[in-house]
Amino acid sequence: MAGAPRSLAVLGGSPAFATELPVGQMYFPPWEAYEEAFRALFDREYYTNHGPMAREAEARLAEVLDVEHALCVTNATIGLMMAAKALDLRGRVITPAFTFVATAQALTWAGLEPVFCDVSRTTHQMTPDLVAPLLDDSITAIHPVNLWGGTCGPSALEALARAGGVHLYFDSAQAFGCRTEGRPVGSFGALEVFSFHATKILGTGEGACITTNDGDLAERLRNIRSSYDIRSRVAVPVTTNGRFSEAQAVLCLLSLDEYEGRRRHNISIRDVYRAGLADVPGIDWCEPSGVETSNEQYAVCEVHAEVFAISRNVLLQSLKAEGVNVRRYFYPGVHRVPPYTDGGEAPSLPNTDHLCDTVLQLPLGALVTPRDADRIVELINEIHAGAEAIAHRLRS
Numbered sequence: 377m378a379g380a381p382r383s384l385a386v387l388g389g390s391p392a393f394a395t396e397l398p399v400g401q402m403y404f405p406p407w408e409a410y411e412e413a414f415r416a417l418f419d420r421e422y423y424t425n426h427g428p429m430a431r432e433a434e435a436r437l438a439e440v441l442d443v444e445h446a447l448c449v450t451n452a453t454i455g456l457m458m459a460a461k462a463l464d465l466r467g468r469v470i471t472p473a474f475t476f477v478a479t480a481q482a483l484t485w486a487g488l489e490p491v492f493c494d495v496s497r498t499t500h501q502m503t504p505d506l507v508a509p510l511l512d513d514s515i516t517a518i519h520p521v522n523l524w525g526g527t528c529g530p531s532a533l534e535a536l537a538r539a540g541g542v543h544l545y546f547d548s549a550q551a552f553g554c555r556t557e558g559r560p561v562g563s564f565g566a567l568e569v570f571s572f573h574a575t576k577i578l579g580t581g582e583g584a585c586i587t588t589n590d591g592d593l594a595e596r597l598r599n600i601r602s603s604y605d606i607r608s609r610v611a612v613p614v615t616t617n618g619r620f621s622e623a624q625a626v627l628c629l630l631s632l633d634e635y636e637g638r639r640r641h642n643i644s645i646r647d648v649y650r651a652g653l654a655d656v657p658g659i660d661w662c663e664p665s666g667v668e669t670s671n672e673q674y675a676v677c678e679v680h681a682e683v684f685a686i687s688r689n690v691l692l693q694s695l696k697a698e699g700v701n702v703r704r705y706f707y708p709g710v711h712r713v714p715p716y717t718d719g720g721e722a723p724s725l726p727n728t729d730h731l732c733d734t735v736l737q738l739p740l741g742a743l744v745t746p747r748d749a750d751r752i753v754e755l756i757n758e759i760h761a762g763a764e765a766i767a768h769r770l771r772s
Contacts, residue, residue: 383758384694384697384698384755384758384759384762384766385694385697385698385699386693386694386697386698386759386766386769386770387762387765387766387769391697391698391699392698392699392700392751392755393698393699393700393748393751394699395699396699396700396701397699397700397701397739397743397744397748397752398701398739398741398743398744399575399701399702399703399737399738399739399740400573400574400575400576400741401574401575401576401577401579401638401642401673401740401741401742402574402575402579402741402742402743403577403579403631403634403638403741403742404579404742405627405630405631405633405634406634409630409633410630413626413629413630414623414626417429417622417623417626420622422622423621423622423623424619424621424622425602425619426602426619426620427622427625428622429622429625429626429629430448430619430620430621430622430624430625432625432629433448433620433625433628433629434446434447434448434585436628436629436632437585437587437628437632438587440560440632441560441561441562441563441587442559442560442562442563443562443563443587443588443589444588444589444590444591444594445587445588445589445590445591445594446562446585446586446587447585447586447587447588447594447597447598447601448583448584448585448620448624448625448628449583449584449585449586449601449618449619449620450582450583450584450617450618450619450620451571451573451582451583451584452478452547452549452569452570452571452572452573452584453478453481453482454584454616454618455569455570455584455585455586455618456478456479456482456483456547456569457482457485457486457616458586458597458600458601458616458618459482459545459567459569459586459597460482460483460485460486460488461486461600461612461613461614462567462593462596462597462600462612463517463543463545463566463567463593464613465486465488465516465517465543466488466516467488467489467514467515467516468488468489468490468491468514468515468516469483469488469489469490469491469515469516469517469518469519470491470493470507470510470511470515470517470518470519471483471490471491471492471493471518471519471520471521471547472492472493472494472495472501472502472520472521472710472728473492473493473494473709473710473711473712473723473725473728474494474495474500474521474523474706474709474710474725474727474728474731474732475521475523475547475706475710476549476706477706477710477713479519479521479547479710480492480710480716483519484715488516490710490716491510491515492709492710492711492716492723492725492728493506493507493510493725494506494725494726494727494728495725495727495728495731496727497727497730497731498665499526499528499665499666500523500524500662500665500731500735501520501521501522501523501526501527501528501529501665501666502520502521502528502533503528503529503532504529504532504533504535504536507520507533507536508536511536511540511542515540515542516542516543517542517543517544517545518533518536518537518540518542518543518544519544519545519546519547520533520544520546520547521546521547521548521549521550522546522547522548522550522551522554522561523550524550524662524664524665524673524674524676525550525551525554525664525667525670525671525672525673525674526551526554526663526664526665526666526667526670527551527554527556527561527665527666527667528665528666529556529666530546530556530557530561530564530565531557531564533565534564534565537565543565543566544564544565544566545565545566545567545568545569546561546564546565546567546568546569547568547569548561548562548568548569548570549569549570549571549573549576549584550571550576550671550673550674551568551570551671552570552571552572552576552577552578552671553577553578553635553639553669553671554664554667554669554670554671555667555668555669556666556667556668557668558668561667562587563587563589566588566590566593567586567587567588567590567593567597568586568587568588569584569585569586570584570585570586570587571583571584572584572585572624572627572628572631576673577635577638577639577642577671577672577673577741578628578631578632578635579627579631580624580625580627580628580631581623581624581627582624583620583624583627583628592610595608595610596610596612599612599615600612600614600615600616600618601615601616601618601619602615602616602617602618602619638741638742639671639672641741641742642671642672642673642740642741643672644746645675645740645744645745645746645748645749646672646675646740647746648746648749648750648753649661649675649677649738649749649752649753652749652750652753652754653677653753653756656684656753656756656757656760657683657684657760658679658680658681658682658683658684658685658760659677659678659679659680659684659756660677660678660680661677662676662677662678662735673740674737674740675737675738675739675740675749676705676735676736676737676738677735677736677738678731678734678735678736679691679734679735679736680734684760684763685760685763685764685767686759686760686763686766686767687733688704688733688734688735688736689704690766690767690770691736691756691759692704692736693770694755694759694766695752695755695756695759698755700738700739700752700755701739702736702737702738702739703736703737704732704735704736704737705735705737706731706732706735707732707733708732709722709725709728709729709732711723711725711728712732738752739752
C-alpha cells in the first residue's frame with residue numbers, strides 16, 4: 377500500500393523506543409536524599425502506627441493545601457471507602473461514570489448505590505446542570521471527580537448540594553497541587569481524597585490523604601483509619617487498617633520538596649505535545665479545566681476517527697508497537713462494567729460513551745523528555761499518513 381512509512385512497527389518495522397515509555401509520572405526523589413532519609417528511618421526502627429514521619433507529612437500537607445486536617449492513608453481507594461463511612465451516607469450517591477472504577481467501587485463497598493452522571497464533552501467533568509436532574513429524595517450525596525489536573529467547578533456544586541440538602545465530597549485523586557477560585561484544591565465540600573500512587577505527580581509508591589476543615593469529621597476518619605492516633609473516642613460504624621507507613625511518609629516529604637520541579641518538567645513535555653499536535657487532523661488537545669494552576673500531571677487528547685482516518689484504538693495499538701505505552705482513560709465507562717451492568721441496560725450517558733471511545737493519554741513524567749514527546753508527535757503524524765496501510769494490515 378502506498379503512503380505508509382516502512383519504519384512503522386505495526387507494519388513490521390523496529391520500534392521507535394527500545395525501552396517502553398511509561399504513561400504515568402514515576403517520579404522518585406534524588407538518590408542522596410532518599411538514602412539519607414531512609415537511613416534515619418532504619419535508625420529509628422519505627423515503621424508504622426502513625427509515627428513521627430507520618431505526623432510530619434500530615435502537618436506539611438495541611439499547610440500546603442491550606443486545610444485544618446490532612447489524614448494520610450494507605451491509598452486513595454481506602455480513603456474513598458473511609459470517607460463514605462465517616463460521612464454516614466445511606467442510599468444513593470451521584471458520581472460520574474467517566475472515572476477510574478475505584479470511585480464507584482468504594483461506594484459499593486460502603487453499601488451505597490452509585491447513580492451515574494454524564495460529564496461535559498468539552499471539559500470531561502461533571503457539571504451542576506448534569507447533576508441537578510438526578511437529584512431526588514433517595515440521593516444522600518454528590519461525589520464528583522476532579523480530572524486531568526483540573527476541577528469540576530467546586531463552588532457551583534457546593535451551592536447545588538446546599539440547595540438539595542445533600543453531602544458533597546470530592547475524588548481529587550488527580551488534583552494535588554491544583555488551585556481554583558483563589559485557593560488550593562482540598563478545602564471544598566465536606567472532604568477531598570488525593571492519591572499518591574506512583575502514577576501521580578506526588579508519589580509515595582502507594583498512598584493518599586483525606587483533607588477536611590471539619591474537626592468532628594476528621595476525628596471519625598482517624599477512628600475508622602485504625603485504633604491508633606485516636607484523640608477522642610467518637611462512634612464510627614466500622615474500622616479498618618488504612619495506616620500510612622513511615623516509608624510512605626518519607627517519600628511524601630521528599631516528593632513535596634521536589635514537586636515544583638516535577639511540575640515544570642511536565643510543562644516542558646506538554647508544551648511539545650500541544651504545539652506538535654495542533655495541526656494534526658482529528659486530534660484535539662485537552663487542557664485542564666476550571667483551574668488557575670494545574671499540576672500538569674496529564675497529557676490527554678481526543679482522537680476523532682472520521683478525521684484522523686483511524687480510530688483511537690488503532691492509534692493506541694500502533695503507538696504501543698513503537699514502545700509508547702499510551703492509555704485509553706477511561707475505558708469502558710464504569711456504567712458498563714460489573715457489577716453495575718448486572719441490573720440490565722446501562723444508563724444513557726452519551727458524552728461518557730463518546731469520551732471512552734476517543735480519549736488517549738500520552739506519556740508524561742520523570743522518564744519522558746521533551747525530545748521523546750517530539751518523537752511521539754512525529755509517530756502520530758506518520759501513523760496518520762499510513763492510516764490506509766495500517767487498517768489493511770490489521771484487517772488481514
